[in-house]
Amino acid sequence: MSRRRELAAAAGLTLAAVLWWVLVPTYPAYDAYWHLVWGRELLDGMSPSFEVYAAPTQHPLYVAVAAVLGVVGEFADRLLVLAGLLSLVALVCGVWRLARDLFGVWPAALAALFVGSSFAFLLYAVRAYVDVPFLALVAWAAASEVRGHRWRPMVLLALAGLLRPEAWVLAGLLWLWRAFGPGGVRIASGDSARNAHTPRELVVLAGMVVLAPVLWLLSDLLVTGDPLHSLTSTSELAEALGRDRGIAKAPRLFVVYVFDVARAPVALAGVIGAVLAVRRYGWKAMAVPLALVLTGAVTFFGAGIAGLSLLPRYLTVPAVGLAVFAGYAVAGFTTLAADDRWLPAWRRGAIVAGVVGVAFFAWKLPSFGTLSGELRFVNDTHGDLVRLLDDPEVRQARGCGPITFPTYRLVPDTRWVLDVGEDQVTTRAIAEPDRGVAIFVDRSEKKPRQRYGEADGVPRATNREVPEGFVEIAAEGPFVAYGRC
Known part of the structure; x- marks a missing residue:
């Protein structure tokens, strides 16, 4: 697809999101309204009330965004919903770019469709959850890394790390990949080493890795006097409200929630697509989408160990990674040569997958x-x-x-x-x-x-x-x- 057509598609999705926002009025969810309240308190020169009863975890960048929107007054709650819908458009476009550069046009089209049609992602967007802008930043960071950008991926992950801590793990893995992965540290000149980083550049990148967690801890310290307030208060609130928590429940809930967020056919196709893609291209070429899937799993189980609530929203990152692989599982045959011996079987499998997908969509249509x-x-x-x-x-x-x-x-x-x-x-x-x-x-x-x-x-x-x-x-x-x- 040409650059012009991509821009036209993105513009069409943006227009659709704005029309939805105008024609279907809705309002932020509980967590988002608290961020609006905290943003207004900042505008009024007050310390945000992070410690009130049953307050959710604060997300520093979202508080800042809410403060900026709060300048317009009470209408800021509707503007935050618009930001959520536009973030969904950005997420879909980021997934398209990532999957296209990995697998080509048709797998990318399906991956974008799987993400854009997710009931969970739609609901998160129209209720202004922090997760959708976070995922948009992560998707574009992944796409930028696949494209070989040197600094943009880490900048995007640093911003994402001020919305959700999963980005801290992704940023750390990216630093390790840049330092010890293919290419390594540049110690000699020449074209063969031009994409590697110098030791000084790796130090700068390391600073970007720790920037988000340091700013998060600092914001908690300045407001509450406890740099670990977000962690401890979230754990205490989960216990007080009787939410699912603990490592013992994590394995079962991991499967249930992945199937809920990604939808069962997409999740299963994603697993198959990951195996096919690694076998064909190798794990190094698939490192970025594999990192999305595996990092999400690690952080989910980490939340269980830390005693935090185990929520479906915590598995949105692996759901995005599985959607990318699912696109390849269904439409990857379009990337094969005409004389490839796997082409007929893969094409037949894609037809079966399409029939199953249409049937599942019809079954789930009442969800909309x-x-x-x-x-x-x-x-x-x-x-x-x-x-x-x-x-x-x-x-x-x-x-x-x-x-x-x-x-x-x-x-x-x-x-x-x-x-x-x-x-x-x-x-x-x-x-x-x-x-x-x-x-x-x-x-x-x-x-x-x-x-x-x-x-x-x-x-x-x-x-x-x-x-x-x-x-x-x-x-x-x-x-x-x-x-x-």
Whole structure:
């Protein structure tokens, strides 16, 4: 595909993402709203409230991005969603470039399709999770490394390392590859050594490897006084909320989550494609996509050892690597010569894989309806919450005390909408209020109740027992507000 056609395709995907953002309004997820709150606190000259109850792990670069977007005011939450959708476009384009340079046009087209059509990646993008911009940086770093760029891969991984720590491992592996892999250190001049690094350049690259973790530790130290706050608080929160954690659960969850994020046919095709690609090209030529798969596995099991939550989002990097190999497994026959003895069998296998893929897609088609329903739910409940907070009776009762929720899940959304501090919005999971506004979630509406009225580690009574002296003052959608002055 020509450069012009690539640019046209990227422009088309960008336009589609913008149209989706305009026509299908949605809002950030819990973690993303906290980053918006922290970014606003930075703009206000305040220290970010990383240590509030049930706060997620902070990601330094995402806090900075949220602060920049926060300049426009309350609309920044919608802009963060747009950034997520554009990051998905960048991810798809990065996967295309990586797979094209490795295997050619048709395997690359399938790899990009596998990533772009992933329900998990779509959901992460439209809810502004940090994972999608992180993956976009990783994909372009991988593509740049395959293309032989000297500095760009490490710069991109340094940025990615300020979004997720998996990039630290990738950057370390890249440094080892540059230092001890094919080419090694350049100790002589001449064309044969022109792509290798001098010892001085390796020192600079090593500095770039440690830059992201050092900045992360420094941000934790400056804000909380504990350089390991992100690690310790994440582990403690996982334990308090009863999430899956621990090395004993890691093997089973690894398989389940990879199949969930990448989808079973793509994951299986990815394994087959990795074997085929290594046999044909050798492991050195496949080092970059293999690193994506293996590094993701190592960090997932490392999270289990560290006692962190074991979430599907932690396996997005290997899912991308498997998508690249899956493209080769299905369409790799297009790279064979016409007289290659493997061509007929591979072509037949590709036809079978295509039939299985279409059948699986048809079976999973309701998932996109689920995505649509999820976006409508988020949009509707967000609107209900905003209207409830704007009710005159609620505004009046706010002057008497804090707003409290049954769980922590709507705390950052409300702080963002009202632009207030942590003492003005909290959860009854911490303490029962004696004044202010107590918001409940209608228990007869199952999805809102499960999403906002209940949470692991939080007593169910917080959404059942109205504090003494509070009376109903307003209701909107599934939310009911009680007030007392």
